[in-house]
Amino acid sequence: MKASGVSINPKNSEENIVAITVEDHQQLKQIEDNVADLILCLDATSDTxxxxxxxxxxxxERQEASSHEDGDESGAPGASTSVLWALQEKAREIAYTRRIAESLLSKIQNTRALISSLLERQSGHNIEEENRIMKEIAEKNSRDSSSMRVLTIITMVYLPCTIVSNFYSTQFVKQVDLEGGATRLGKAEPTEKAELPR
Structure with missing residues (x-):
């Protein structure tokens, strides 16, 4: 049985073929599910x-409004601005990571589709091989059936005729020719037994 595979080198030798199995397809499906879960987590984190x-x-805004009402222009909200800037930076990182995850998900789906196609092709090849073997078996059975017919004819026609012919040709049956060309079978007269020397 030939294995489905992908060549990893321009030379088409057996050692340059990476075998692809159903387990690879299942592993890719699990990875695809994990990446889809990651995208959901990134969406939830982005919302948060x-x-x-x-x-x-x-x-x-409230802090700035409060400081304007108090007339304190020097109280710049540095820590709050830093937190806001850090949150915006994290939102950009999450969006970038989500785009990478979407790209990875697309590549995984394409690879899984390719593996499915290769596995279907291998399945078709296996079915073709099985059909060829079944055809050979059917042809062999047909030849065997012809041989059995010949043996049956021999057993049912030739052997009984031979047995009957041999029986009538023994010393127990005597053929007597009658006048008029007819033939009659009769019992053969026993001949004297020769005595064996002692």
Missing amino acids: VATFTEMSAQYL
């Missing part, structure tokens, strides 16, 4: 970071 960013921006 967006919520924190919005809350931080609202807090910063």
